[in-house]
Amino acid sequence: MYKKGYFTLGNIYNIGKNKYIFIFSGEQYNIFFHTMKKTEKYKIKFSILFEWYFLFFSLYSAIIHSYYFSQMSSKKFSLPIILLTILLDIIGFGLIIPSLPFIIRGFGLGEHWVGITFATFSIGMFLGGIVFGRLSDMYGRKHILMMTSFLNMIGYIFFAFAGNIWFFMFARFLSGLGGAGMAIGQAYISDISTPGDRTKNLGMTGAMFGIGFTIGPVLGGLFGNGSHLILGLAAAVIIFLNFLIIAFFLPDIKNKHLEVSEESVSPMDFHHHKKQIYILFTLTFLLSIGFSAMQTTFPLLLADRFSFHEKEIGYLFGFIGIIAIIYQGFLIKYVRKILDERGMILFGFSALILSFSLFAVNPFFLGIFVIALFPLGQGSINPAIGSLHAHYAGKEVGKALGTNASMLSLGNIVGPFLAGYFYLIWNGAPYIVASIFFLIAFLFVFFGLRNVEKR
Structure with missing residues (x-):
């Protein structure tokens, strides 16, 4: 030889x-x-x-060329690239939503496990938001974004090959940890934005959510067929592409937020404007309870009340996404000229109260017009809350947005459990309960944020 x-x-x-x-x-x-x-x-x-x-x-x-490109700390490139990474995250997440109830039924389990699945993902996101938000303030956004993207990819690979419900839940937990990268992406946008552009730029993340929830659920509904193998591998490929974009093309911005003090290590301890920041956390918590109740039961309601399948559910999510794109990508800048952040939040919760309460009792073909208010409400609230966090938290904005993501996840833990219980009573009940939480949030804004300054 x-x-x-x-x-x-x-x-x-x-x-x-x-x-x-x-x-x-x-x-x-x-x-x-x-x-x-x-x-x-x-x-x-x-x-x-x-x-x-x-x-x-x-x-x-x-x-070599991608390395030098990633070192170009130019806002011209950094904003579209970070928006692209957020978009890919949402597409990966949106792929599985239409098929999730059918996957759970494929394991031989009841509808309440859909809520448990959402809650498991949210527990991971809750913990990830607290830990990774703080780490991104200390060590930079890019490195932590790479870490969260990698965790997300591993979670989707486990999702694809899960042979039982417990391994399936572990996969959702890992993806939840990685999902905290979306909050870090918002902190990155805050870093590169001026105070005057911050609300508009954060509003563009809402447009990415709209595009992602247009593409992801539609593709998942068309090709998923209730198979977690196909959906999991497709999502893992998308997140791997996201990882490569972050590693080779996202500029590593050096900014004042990396000078955050080591004294305050608690995710709830802030040096300035604690009251206002805590109110914003409360709003996010209440918003997420109501909205996660809708996300958990919406596919079930469409399947049970209107005999929808994955394809039709995906199309409807696509419709919601298109409305979000139009509003958050083009119209929100005009709304911002009329309303300050407080006004946008009040408008958003008013739209959600109206849309959720009417959708609970209306037939589908009347409710379709009410559904269009879903993205208008959320699309007004989220960028305004993000902008106020950046204003009040200052150089602790990464920790604030990370903790805000954790409050979002905490609400996403509570909401699915409540929705599953009330859905068994009446399939419109989760939307009435969500409207009550939105009303409480509206009152918090009306009385608690009355003195927010216009900027």
Whole structure:
């Protein structure tokens, strides 16, 4: 036998009659020919060598160029890139929503497990928001975004190959930890935005949510067919692409937020404006309870009341996403000229109270117009809350938005459990309960944030 050390990389050797061996990257590849002329031999040798070296130098060049591109701390590139990473996160998450009730039923479990699944994801996001938000203030957004993206990808791989409900739940928990990256993405946007542009730029994250919830659920409804293998692998590929974009193209912004003091390590301890920040946390908590109640039961209600399947559910989520894109991508800047952050939050909760209470009792074809108010309400509230956090928290904005994401997740734990219980009583009950939580939040804003200054 011939040893690899006796050969030269890239050469072809005759080791027997009509039998040749080609040495490629330290390995032996046998090539059989009935006849081989000398010119053909060198032609093959040159062709394979050219492809090998071309691949090597192309890969090397791509890495070097993407590295230097990622060092360009230019707002021209950083904003669209971070918005793209948020979009890919939402597409991956949205893929599984239409099929989730059918996947749970495939495990032979009842509808209340849909709520437990959402709650498990939210527990992971709750813990991830607290931990990774603080770490992003200390060590920079980019490195922590890479970490959360990697966790998210592993979670979707486990999701794809889950053979029982407990492994399935563990996969959702991991993806929840990685889902905290969306809050860090908002902190990144706050870092690169001026006070005047902050609400508008954070509103663009809402547009990314709209696009993601247009593309993700539609694709999931069309191709999922209740298969967590297909959906999990598709989501993992999307998140892996997201990881590569963050690693090679997202500028590593250096800013004042990395100078945060080491004294305050508690996620609920802030140096300034504690009362206002706590009110914002309360609003996020109440909003998430109501909205997660809708997310948990919406596919079930459509399936039970209107006999919808994954495809139709995906289309309806796509409709909601299109409304969100139009409002948060184009119209919100005009609303912002009329209303300050407090006014936007009041308007948002008013829209949600109206839409949820009417949808609970209206037939579907009347309710479809009410559904359009869902993204208008949420799209007004979230960017305003994010902007106020940036204003009040200052250099602790990463911790504030991370804790805010944890409050969102905490509400997403409570909401699905409540929704599952009330859904068994009446399928419209979760929307009435959600409207009550929105009303409480409205009163918090009306009385607690009365003196928010216009900027």
